Amino acid sequence: MWSSNARLYESQKIAVKYFTVAVALFGAQLLFGLIAAIQYLYPSFLFNTLDFSIARMVHINALVVWLLYAMIGSVYWLMPEETGIDVVGAKLANLAFYVLTAAVAVVVVVYIFVQVGPGNEMTTWLITEGREYIEAPRWADIGIVVVVLIFLGNVYATVIKAQKRTGIMTVLMADLLALAGLYLCGMFYTSNISVDQYWWWWVIHLWVEATWEVFVACVGGYMLMKTLGANRQVVEMWLWIEVAMMFGSGILGLGHHYFWIGTPEYWWEIGALFSALEPVPLVGLFVHVLYDWGKERGKGNNIKNTPAFAWLTVETFGNFLGAGVWGFMHTLPQINLYTHGTQWPAAHGHLAFFGAYAAILIGMFYMAVQGKHGIKEMRMSTATKWSISLITGGVLIMTVSLTLSAYVQTMVERGQFGATWEGYFISQAQVWFVQGLGWRLAAGLAVFVGFVLLVYDLITIAKKQKAVAAEAEAEAVPA
Amino acid sequence: MENKPTSVWTSNRFWSRSAGWVTGVAAVLLILLTFDTMAQITMGTAEDVENKVTKRVPSPIVINYKITYEMDQRRGHEVPIIGGNDGNGKSLFQEKEKFFGRDDWTEEEAMELVNLGKLTVQAKNCMDCHTLLGNGAYYAPDLTKAWLDPAWGPEGPMQAMTGASSKEEAMATFLQNPDKYPTHERMMPNLGITAEEAKGVVAFLKHMSTIDTNGFPRNFGKIKGAVYVE
Numbered sequence: 001m002w003s004s005n006a007r008l009y010e011s012q013k014i015a016v017k018y019f020t021v022a023v024a025l026f027g028a029q030l031l032f033g034l035i036a037a038i039q040y041l042y043p044s045f046l047f048n049t050l051d052f053s054i055a056r057m058v059h060i061n062a063l064v065v066w067l068l069y070a071m072i073g074s075v076y077w078l079m080p081e082e083t084g085i086d087v088v089g090a091k092l093a094n095l096a097f098y099v100l101t102a103a104v105a106v107v108v109v110v111y112i113f114v115q116v117g118p119g120n121e122m123t124t125w126l127i128t129e130g131r132e133y134i135e136a137p138r139w140a141d142i143g144i145v146v147v148v149l150i151f152l153g154n155v156y157a158t159v160i161k162a163q164k165r166t167g168i169m170t171v172l173m174a175d176l177l178a179l180a181g182l183y184l185c186g187m188f189y190t191s192n193i194s195v196d197q198y199w200w201w202w203v204i205h206l207w208v209e210a211t212w213e214v215f216v217a218c219v220g221g222y223m224l225m226k227t228l229g230a231n232r233q234v235v236e237m238w239l240w241i242e243v244a245m246m247f248g249s250g251i252l253g254l255g256h257h258y259f260w261i262g263t264p265e266y267w268w269e270i271g272a273l274f275s276a277l278e279p280v281p282l283v284g285l286f287v288h289v290l291y292d293w294g295k296e297r298g299k300g301n302n303i304k305n306t307p308a309f310a311w312l313t314v315e316t317f318g319n320f321l322g323a324g325v326w327g328f329m330h331t332l333p334q335i336n337l338y339t340h341g342t343q344w345p346a347a348h349g350h351l352a353f354f355g356a357y358a359a360i361l362i363g364m365f366y367m368a369v370q371g372k373h374g375i376k377e378m379r380m381s382t383a384t385k386w387s388i389s390l391i392t393g394g395v396l397i398m399t400v401s402l403t404l405s406a407y408v409q410t411m412v413e414r415g416q417f418g419a420t421w422e423g424y425f426i427s428q429a430q431v432w433f434v435q436g437l438g439w440r441l442a443a444g445l446a447v448f449v450g451f452v453l454l455v456y457d458l459i460t461i462a463k464k465q466k467a468v469a470a471e472a473e474a475e476a477v478p479a
Numbered sequence: 480m481e482n483k484p485t486s487v488w489t490s491n492r493f494w495s496r497s498a499g500w501v502t503g504v505a506a507v508l509l510i511l512l513t514f515d516t517m518a519q520i521t522m523g524t525a526e527d528v529e530n531k532v533t534k535r536v537p538s539p540i541v542i543n544y545k546i547t548y549e550m551d552q553r554r555g556h557e558v559p560i561i562g563g564n565d566g567n568g569k570s571l572f573q574e575k576e577k578f579f580g581r582d583d584w585t586e587e588e589a590m591e592l593v594n595l596g597k598l599t600v601q602a603k604n605c606m607d608c609h610t611l612l613g614n615g616a617y618y619a620p621d622l623t624k625a626w627l628d629p630a631w632g633p634e635g636p637m638q639a640m641t642g643a644s645s646k647e648e649a650m651a652t653f654l655q656n657p658d659k660y661p662t663h664e665r666m667m668p669n670l671g672i673t674a675e676e677a678k679g680v681v682a683f684l685k686h687m688s689t690i691d692t693n694g695f696p697r698n699f700g701k702i703k704g705a706v707y708v709e
Contacts, residue, residue, distance in 0.1 A: 040618070043665040048658070051668045052618045053607035119599030119676045130601030132615055167491060189601075191594040194520040194536050194690060197612060198513075233491065240494035244501040251505035260623075260695035261612045262520050262535050268693070270512070337697050341613035341621050409617075419696035421630040424620040425663050 007374055009080040011087035011158075016372065017097055018073030019365050021104075023455060025066035026358075028108075030448050032059040037441040041434070054115050057128075057135050058108065063353060064133055065104055070361035071215060072151055075172060077368055078222045079155065082169050083162035089154050096150040103143045107136055124189060131196070133204055134186045141187050148180045167236030168218050171243055175218070179211040194262030201257040208353075209278065209323075210250035216319075216360050217242045220312060223363060227309045238288050245281035253278045259333045260340060268333040275331040279324030290316075305370050305378045307388075307461070311363030314392050318355015326351055326399065338414040339406065343436075347402035354395045365458055373462040381464055383457035390450030397443035405436030525586040528561075531572045535691040537561065539589035542685050545576040548627050548699055556694025557701075578685065579647055579678060589682065596683025599676040608667075611687065613695060619667065624699045625650075626681075626688035636662070650684070651677035 008016070035055040038045050046055070076093070080086050087093060110127055117123030124130070125138045136144070155176060159169050186203040190196050221239050224230040255271025303309045326348040330339040339345075370378045409427045417423025427433060487493045523534030528541060544562035551558045551568035563571035575582040584592070600606070606615035609622050620628075631637045631646045640660050643649035653660050654677040657667035672680065 036618075047666065048668050051608075053604045053616070053668075056616050056618070057604060057607045116603045116670050118671075118673070119595055119602045119679065121598065123602035124598070128602065128604055130604045130606060132606045135604065135607075167495070170495075189598075191590070191597045192520070192522050192536055193597065193611065193687060195517070196597075197614060198516065198520065237489060237491050237494055240491060240498045243498040244494065247498070247502040248505055251502070251509055254509065257614075258516070260692045261614070262690045262692060263516050264519050264535070265693055266512075267516075337695060340695065341610040341615075341617065343617055346617055414696065418698035418701050419621060419624075420700050421620045421625070421628045421662075425665075428663075428665070 008372060009086045010090035011076045011080045011093075012368070012371065014087070014090065014093050014097060015073040015075075015077035016368055017094075018069045018076065019368055021101055022066045022069035022073060022361070023365065023458065025062045025069065025104075027451060027455070029059055029062035029066060030444070030451055032056075032062065034441070034444050034448060035059075037437070037444050040437045041441060050112070051115075054111065058111055060133055061111070061135060062108075067212075067353075067357050067361060070364060071212075073368075074219050074361065074364045075151075075155060075176070077364065077371070078219070079158060079169070082166050082222070083159055083164055085158065085162045087154050088157040088161055089150070092150055093154050096147045099143065100147045103140055103147075107140050110137070111135070121189065129189075131186065131200055134200070138187065141183075145180075145183065145187075148183070152176055152180055166232070167239055168221055171214065171239060172218050175211050175214045179207065179215070182206050182211065197261045198258070198263065201254060205254045205257055206251070208356075209253055210247055212357060213246045213250065213281075213319075213323075214243055216315070216357060217246070219360055219364060220315065223308060223312050223360070223367065226367065227303050227305045227312070229304070238284070242281050242284060245277075245284065249274050249277035249280065256331050256333075256336070259336055272332050276328060278331075279320070279328055282320045282324040302377055304376070305366060306380045307378060307384045307457075308363040308366040308370070310380065310384070310388055311359050311366065314388065315355060315360035315363065318351060318359050318392070318395075320355075322348065322351030322353075322355035322399070326403075338410050342409040342414065343402050343406035344410065347399050347406055350402065351395060351399040354391075359392075362454065366461075369458055369462055373466070375462060375465050375469075378461070378465055379468075381457055381461050383453045384461065387450045387453035387457055390446050390453065394443040394445075394447035394450060398440050398447070401436040401439035401443065403436075405433045405440075408433040408436070528572050531570070533561075533570050533691075537686075537689050538586055539593040539682070539686050540584065540586045541689050542578045542589050542592070542682050543575055543582045543584050544572065545574045546626060546685065546688050548624060548688070554694070556697065557699065558691060558694070559689045561689055577645070578682070579651075589686075592679050592682035593686045595676060595679030596681070596686075597679075599672065599680050600683060603670040603672065612690070612692060618665070621696065622684060622687070623690075623692060623696060624688045626685045627700055629700050647678075647681045647685070650681045654680055 032055045035046065035050065036052055036059055039047075039052045039055065043052075076087065114127050117127040123137075127137055128135045129137060129141075134141075155173060159165055159173060182203050185199045188199070217239055221235040224235055225232060251274075252270055253275040255267040256275040257271070258267035259271060330336055330344045330348065366378070369375075408430045412430055412433075413419055413423045413427035417426060520536050522539070523532070523537040525538050525540045527534055528538055541561050547560045547564070548557045549560045549564055549568065550556070553568065558568060559570075560568070561570040561572055563574040565571050578584065600611070605611070605622070608616050608619040610617065611622050613621060613623060625631075626646075629635050631649055637653065637660075638644070638646070638649045640662075641649045641652040643652050651674070654672050655674060656669065658669050
């Protein structure tokens with residue numbers, strides 16, 4: 001994808017590898033999402049061959065894994081620039097990359113071709129753990145832990161060797177340790193489903209609503225400095241404020257998952273209060289990005305990488321709308337009692353994962369393309385504009401469609417029919433519900449076309465920029 | 480600006496220390512609450528049932544009892560009632576109900592069944608279509624109170640369809656060959672569930688219906704036109 005990489009640090013070459021696999025997994029996520037979306041409308045599609053449960057499992061697992069790949073890649077990319085030195089254990093990091101990628105490939109092949117196993121612990125060790133988002137079998141869990149330990153060791157050793165620690169690296173070191181440690185909470189079996197889900201949320205919630213949010217704040221800070229030349233002091237001050245707000249609200253915001261799983265009633269108040277605060281740091285992030293932009297633009301500085309900056313802007317709006325607004329809409333227990341377990345969380349999840357994480361990490365792909373080719377100022381191409389519009393517009397339409405379907409399901413299944421089997425299927429057959437799913441599929445196809453353009457753009461944009469630069473130079477000479 | 484912040488509000492040191500304190504306090508609170516919650520959601524024992532002590536997650540031995548989901552006036556929502564209601568929304572642990580022909584499952588046997596059910600639910604990826612306690616995918620009905628669903632009751636369609644004479648047998652028959660008993664165009668695939676595994680899953684579902692979910696789902700099976708009344 002990226003031809004010459006002589007000017008890169010070893011760490012950044014590793015980053016490029018992680019980014020490449022991330023893009024491939026992103027494609028797999030969309031493909032299996034399309035299959036699942038088709039099955040909602042035409043249930044006989046691939047029935048008893050690749051059932052909805054399998055398509056959906058690959059869809060959400062590919063999502064989580066490509067985001068993690070892109071996150072690890074982002075750290076390997078920005079670390080040498082933040083510390084001023086290359087990664088300490090490049091060979092080990094490379095080995096870890098290949099081990100992880102081989103393991104991911106085996107897990108996916110088993111998911112698709114073996115699918116399910118007998119009801120015993122062996123299945124959870126070898127085939128699937130059957131726990132949403134972290135279905136990966138136990139052997140893969142252990143492999144992931146080893147690979148992440150190598151990654152963490154590299155980050156810590158590099159920063160220690162550099163004897164220079166920026167605010168961004170300090171936050172990242174603490175955040176990555178928490179992110180890795182939390183994964184352990186999902187690595188055990190219990191026959192008590194309430195206890196099971198209690199700890200399962202420690203992984204899922206404390207990842208996506210705490211540690212991942214802080215992670216993207218670090219990456220966002222780095223991108224602001226690189227693309228706008230934003231002042232480090234200002235960026236890091238806001239980063240610390242965001243850490244305080246994000247962890248201050250997100251850690252106890254965990255309570256909004258403890259309303260109905262058998263846990264005591266006091267989680268109603270705790271969950272409601274803290275999760276209502278969760279959008280606050282997102283508003284802060286939103287405001288300060290726009291503020292910085294205006295301020296720095298005023299000095300006549302050009303944006304150094306407009307595709308990356310455009311994706312960062314999508315992230316700001318997407319995170320605020322998807323995680324903040326769509327999350328808050330159904331987070332209070334009085335409302336959640338009726339929306340929990342309907343298409344509501346699906347609508348919220350699509351915009352939140354895309355807005356908060358996918359968008360900014362796509363921005364990092366463009367940062368890597370720019371760095372790899374040594375382009376001083378990278379401009380959007382036609383393909384950049386089309387892909388960003390199709391993907392973002394597609395996810396927005398998808399979210400709104402799912403929200404409308406969710407309304408119908410909530411009103412009919414939960415309000416009118418009391419959540420029974422019959423009520424469920426009556427809600428699924430409502431015209432408006434089905435229409436919403438139709439629009440979702442159409443929007444999903446648009447996202448997929450946008451993805452194809454994104455891949456094309458990532459491959460070709462550097463060449464085009466160089467051609468434009470050469471032309472400008474040739475024109476400048478005679479004058 | 481780098482070396483002389485004009486006020487505390489623009490001092491990175493102030494904000495980094497604040498971030499540390501806020502995070503620390505939130506984490507400590509979460510850990511303290513976790514200790515309390517764990518104590519409350521640990522599975523109860525056969526002794527609790529004998530002493531008529533209601534637990535949020537009772538002993539699996541409750542599969543020997545009749546389960547209902549009734550309004551608790553004091554709490555303002557429905558709660559699981561095990562073995563009859565004392566009139567004030569408290570379980571009496573008296574009224575038994577045969578489960579696969581027996582109402583004398585020992586705690587050990589019941590635990591074995593529920594455990595097999597839980598393992599099967601994981602091994603077959605049930606949560607990637609269904610929701611359990613409201614979590615999972617939204618392609619198929621929520622199973623939190625599936626045991627109490629009128630569709631499986633004496634007046635629901637499922638017993639007649641599967642030719643079974645009890646709720647648990649109807650459920651177990653369906654689970655083993657779901658594609659033989661389609662209720663809607665959206666069908667459950669055949670997941671190779673064995674007779675023993677099916678029995679386990681039904682025990683697991685019956686046990687799950689006794690978990691105190693703070694009134695979720697609301698009005699389950701109570702609304703006219705969608706329910707049978709015993």
